[in-house]
Amino acid sequence: xxxxxxxxxxxxxxxxxxxxxxxxxxxxxxxxxxxxxxxxxxxxxxxxxxxxxxxxxxxxxxxxxxxxxxxxxxxxxxxxxxxxxxxxxxxxxxxxxxxxxxxxxxxxxxxxxxxxxxxxxxxxxxxxxxxxxxxxxxxxxxxxxxxxxxxxxxxxxxxxxxxxxxxxxxxxxxxxxxxxxxxxxxxxxxxxxxxxxxxxxxxxxxxxxxxxxxxxxxxxxxxxxxxxxxxxxxxxxxxxxxxxxxxxxxxxxxxxxxxxxxxxxxxxxxxxxxxxxxxxxxxxxxxxxxxxx
Amino acid sequence: xxxxxxxxxxxxxxxxxxxxxxxxxxxxxxxxxxxxxxxxxxxxxxxxxxxxxxxxxxxxxxxxxxxxxxxxxxxxxxxxxxxxxxxxxxxxxxxxxxxxxxxxxxxxxxxxxxxxxxxxxxxxxxxxxxxxxxxxxxxxxxxxxxxxxxxxxxxxxxxxxxxxxxxxxxxxxxxxxxxxxxxxxxxxxxxxxxxxxxxxxxxxxxxxxxxxxxxxxxxxxxxxxxxxxxxxxxxxxxxxxxxxxxxxxxxxxxxxxxxxxxxxxxxxxxxxxxxxxxxxxxxxxxxxxxxxxxxxxxxxxxxxxxxxxxxxxxxxxxxxxxxxxxxxxxxxxxxxxxxxxxxxxxxxxxxxxxxxxxxxxxxxxxxxxxxxxxxxxxxxxxxxxxxxxxxxxxxxxxxxxxxx
Numbered sequence: 001x002x003x004x005x006x007x008x009x010x011x012x013x014x015x016x017x018x019x020x021x022x023x024x025x026x027x028x029x030x031x032x033x034x035x036x037x038x039x040x041x042x043x044x045x046x047x048x049x050x051x052x053x054x055x056x057x058x059x060x061x062x063x064x065x066x067x068x069x070x071x072x073x074x075x076x077x078x079x080x081x082x083x084x085x086x087x088x089x090x091x092x093x094x095x096x097x098x099x100x101x102x103x104x105x106x107x108x109x110x111x112x113x114x115x116x117x118x119x120x121x122x123x124x125x126x127x128x129x130x131x132x133x134x135x136x137x138x139x140x141x142x143x144x145x146x147x148x149x150x151x152x153x154x155x156x157x158x159x160x161x162x163x164x165x166x167x168x169x170x171x172x173x174x175x176x177x178x179x180x181x182x183x184x185x186x187x188x189x190x191x192x193x194x195x196x197x198x199x200x201x202x203x204x205x206x207x208x209x210x211x212x213x214x215x216x217x218x219x220x221x222x223x224x225x226x227x228x229x230x231x232x233x234x235x236x237x238x239x240x241x242x243x244x245x246x247x248x249x250x251x252x253x254x255x256x257x258x259x260x261x262x263x264x265x266x267x268x269x270x271x272x273x274x275x276x277x278x279x280x281x282x283x284x285x286x287x288x289x290x291x292x293x
Numbered sequence: 294x295x296x297x298x299x300x301x302x303x304x305x306x307x308x309x310x311x312x313x314x315x316x317x318x319x320x321x322x323x324x325x326x327x328x329x330x331x332x333x334x335x336x337x338x339x340x341x342x343x344x345x346x347x348x349x350x351x352x353x354x355x356x357x358x359x360x361x362x363x364x365x366x367x368x369x370x371x372x373x374x375x376x377x378x379x380x381x382x383x384x385x386x387x388x389x390x391x392x393x394x395x396x397x398x399x400x401x402x403x404x405x406x407x408x409x410x411x412x413x414x415x416x417x418x419x420x421x422x423x424x425x426x427x428x429x430x431x432x433x434x435x436x437x438x439x440x441x442x443x444x445x446x447x448x449x450x451x452x453x454x455x456x457x458x459x460x461x462x463x464x465x466x467x468x469x470x471x472x473x474x475x476x477x478x479x480x481x482x483x484x485x486x487x488x489x490x491x492x493x494x495x496x497x498x499x500x501x502x503x504x505x506x507x508x509x510x511x512x513x514x515x516x517x518x519x520x521x522x523x524x525x526x527x528x529x530x531x532x533x534x535x536x537x538x539x540x541x542x543x544x545x546x547x548x549x550x551x552x553x554x555x556x557x558x559x560x561x562x563x564x565x566x567x568x569x570x571x572x573x574x575x576x577x578x579x580x581x582x583x584x585x586x587x588x589x590x591x592x593x594x595x596x597x598x599x600x601x602x603x604x605x606x607x608x609x610x611x612x613x614x615x616x617x618x619x620x621x622x623x624x625x626x627x628x629x630x631x632x633x634x635x636x637x638x639x640x641x642x643x644x645x646x647x648x649x650x651x652x653x654x655x656x657x658x659x660x661x662x663x664x665x666x667x668x669x670x671x672x673x674x675x676x677x678x679x680x681x682x683x684x685x686x687x688x689x690x691x692x693x694x695x696x697x
Contacts, residue, residue, distance in 0.1 A: 008509075125551040128559075217529075219526045262502040266494070
């Protein structure tokens with residue numbers, strides 16, 4: 001048996017797989033951010049709060065309405081996405097013609113308010129949510145819980161589906177065209193404002209879906225989003241703001257790098273992503289997959 | 294400036310007559326400094342402010358002619374923010390005593406500032422046993438629990454029932470390090486062995502990678518030297534990754550009843566931990582818990598809330614006996630010279646190193662079928678008498694002890 005830097009290969013494979021699982025969350029969240037930024041030019045700081053709302057929606061559906069996990073997987077993103085649409089109509093749409101900074105401040109403020117309301121209502125410690133897929137399978141190198149396998153599969157499907165829809169379908173081509181020249185697209189008879197609203201709702205729905213996926217694995221609490229969102233922003237910056245494929249690939253890749261850091265030097269595992277961000281910004285300011293404007 | 298002074302004096306005179314004049318600015322001002330909005334907000338937070346106010350009310354301060362005011366602030370678990378608030382409180386707002394202060398790193402900073410300004414610090418929230426060890430101060434009393442007591446209560450019980458080999462998941466800051474250090478010492482003193490430890494960034498979300506390292510160590514016991522959301526996530530994910538099924542056991546070194554609530558009994562059942570107080574121990578506690586829950590959105594009080602209540606009562610007793618709150622060290626000396634007694638902690642004493650001595654409890658989390666009412670979560674397995682519960686006076690390395 002070979003050993004790599006003192007780590008037995010079983011442990012290494014295990015950590016790689018775990019990194020992939022965490023990467024799945026980064027990919028899904030940064031995908032939503034990239035879609036929103038790419039099409040709306042808004043830096044959506046509410047994304048973490050919307051992820052948290054997804055997890056809480058799953059909890060509420062289970063506790064108050066008896067809707068099981070699989071139902072919540074469909075209902076929660078729709079509900080939270082609808083709330084996102086209302087937010088876009090009420091607040092965000094007034095800011096499109098202004099600098100990015102205004103959208104950032106508005107969404108950041110909204111995130112603080114949403115988290116505050118949830119904290120007031122549910123406390124800061126969190127709520128229990130049972131695992132819908134208990135058990136797992138013993139691989140050669142580690143025990144793989146069924147639920148984690150499901151997270152990776154679901155996330156891959158969602159990410160690739162979104163990429164396909166935006167880059168390879170007619171609807172996607174409208175969306176992309178509308179971001180370049182909204183006036184021209186509108187002249188062809190396409191309702192651009194509605195398309196933008198629905199896009200925001202879709203991005204928010206993606207965050208909520210990630211939240212539902214997270215509920216059985218992580219502690220459901222009002223701050224779960226703000227702990228994650230900073231990392232996800234770093235992922236988006238590294239991948240290139242607005243690049244869909246960039247967000248997906250970087251999400252998974254950084255999950256793996258973080259996983260490896262947890263083995264070799266655990267203390268640095270939550271800073272390693274920012275170190276990479278700094279390096280990428282120095283060498284390629286537009287991000288790995290971004291195109292300089 | 295002069296006008297302000299006049300106004301304050303006049304207000305003091307008007308408020309309750311000449312007896313007030315001995316207290317600095319006529320008011321005994323209690324500052325509750327804790328995490329009002331983050332990770333530890335349920336452990337103390339707004340409930341801590343409520344407990345301090347409740348203590349003032351139950352003490353009958355107004356009837357005794359004491360004018361007491363309770364203020365609060367959010368230190369956000371950051372030592373720099375906590376220090377700024379403490380300085381502002383002591384220098385400008387005339388706060389006489391700071392209570393609570395969870396998060397050891399912040400508590401150590403407040404400990405220092407309080408000594409500098411000769412005020413009083415009553416720590417209910419912080420865990421690090423250094424507060425009565427190398428960092429002990431004539432102005433500080435550490436009330437509710439500490440890392441040594443937790444390590445001793447839980448660690449000893451587990452080693453004695455056969456959990457000989459340990460691996461630690463340690464939150465990477467002052468508190469986690471102290472808890473790991475104290476638990477290691479207890480484990481080794483009782484014939485156990487530490488196989489390894491991993492320092493996890495605080496606060497963390499995903500612990501599966503660290504749990505896998507713990508699993509690979511083949512240790513019988515995985516000691517969780519962390520708190521709050523970190524502990525909850527560790528336990529939740531250990532269940533998911535089949536660690537407990539695989540024969541390894543978890544030991545939550547610092548757990549609060551709110552953590553059990555967040556995990557749910559199904560996941561948390563069977564866990565052992567050490568606590569200073571539990572709401573369902575006696576009628577006094579139950580009555581307090583009921584009132585607490587009614588005022589705090591149905592949440593039940595933790596040991597930290599009870600400790601705030603108890604420490605404020607004792608502080609008011611000492612200030613009333615001294616008829617002054619001006620000299621912080623004198624107030625603390627008075628508190629040490631009087632036995633403490635209140636309805637939540639019963640009788641207790643305060644040692645010269647600032648350690649409040651009381652019974653601790655080793656508890657086990659109930660099975661879902663055993664829980665009959667909301668928040669009915671724990672069974673007491675063992676009462677640990679004060680002398681055994683806390684670190685012996687001469688082992689802490691407190692300079693105050695050497696001098697005498």
